[in-house]
Amino acid sequence: xxxxxxxxxxxxxxxxxxxxxxxxxxxxxxxxxxxxxxxxxxxxxxxxxxxxxxxxxxxxxxxxxxxxxxxxxxxxxxxxxxxxxxxxxxxxxxxxxxxxxxxxxxxxxxxx
Amino acid sequence: xxxxxxxxxxxxxxxxxxxxxxxxxxxxxxxxxxxxxxxxxxxxxxxxxxxxxxxxxxxxxxxxxxxxxxxxxxxxxxxxxxxxxxxxxxxxxxxxxxxxxxxxxxxxxxxxxxxx
Numbered sequence: 001x002x003x004x005x006x007x008x009x010x011x012x013x014x015x016x017x018x019x020x021x022x023x024x025x026x027x028x029x030x031x032x033x034x035x036x037x038x039x040x041x042x043x044x045x046x047x048x049x050x051x052x053x054x055x056x057x058x059x060x061x062x063x064x065x066x067x068x069x070x071x072x073x074x075x076x077x078x079x080x081x082x083x084x085x086x087x088x089x090x091x092x093x094x095x096x097x098x099x100x101x102x103x104x105x106x107x108x109x110x111x112x
Numbered sequence: 113x114x115x116x117x118x119x120x121x122x123x124x125x126x127x128x129x130x131x132x133x134x135x136x137x138x139x140x141x142x143x144x145x146x147x148x149x150x151x152x153x154x155x156x157x158x159x160x161x162x163x164x165x166x167x168x169x170x171x172x173x174x175x176x177x178x179x180x181x182x183x184x185x186x187x188x189x190x191x192x193x194x195x196x197x198x199x200x201x202x203x204x205x206x207x208x209x210x211x212x213x214x215x216x217x218x219x220x221x222x223x224x225x226x227x228x
Binding site: 004006032034036041042043044045046049089091093096097098099100101102103104105 | 116145147152153154155156157160168170171203205212213214215216217218219220221222
């Protein structure tokens with residue numbers, strides 16, 4: 001049973017437009033959420049995180065939104081750049097130091 | 113400032129052999145995590161170690177798999193008597209105590225294990 005779901009395996013976006021990556025979770029004990037980005041043949045890289053006491057966290061072009069009642073979070077990338085093309089993993093944990101549960105990933109392609 | 117180093121990058125084993133995967137954390141990091149990624153799936157947590165201690169091994173199969181992080185040297189993930197289902201990418205991540213408290217982990221490039 002997948003506790004963290006990313007229902008879109010892939011997404012294509014035009015350069016300069018907004019990319020929206022979605023994530024749903026089932027475990028109501030999750031309290032801390034992260035996004036990681038992964039390029040081929042490399043390990044994942046931490047991108048941004050949010051705790052459940054917030055509903056939004058922003059870092060440059062990246063914003064994560066959390067809707068705890070819907071058990072849903074999303075990552076917005078504005079504007080999208082070709083270098084953003086990668087697999088994006090949504091992840092969650094019960095506390096900020098508990099084990100991390102990863103979703104299956106969404107492959108983002110930003111078309112020049 | 114070297115990142116997390118995993119070796120080998122690729123490992124081929126025949127069924128029944130042993131696989132040893134090594135992970136050298138970033139300098140100053142005392143927290144190490146191992147994950148397994150099967151094709152078309154996300155990373156699955158296996159084990160979390162600090163120097164000489166296993167903190168959480170709830171994701172580790174009960175048999176054939178073991179992990180250690182000795183006082184000196186790299187962390188080792190050991191798989192005995194490998195089977196075809198063990199074929200996967202194994203990622204190691206490390207963190208400092210401050211970063212670990214925020215679950216910010218730094219990943220190596222992974223070891224791709226193929227079992228023939």
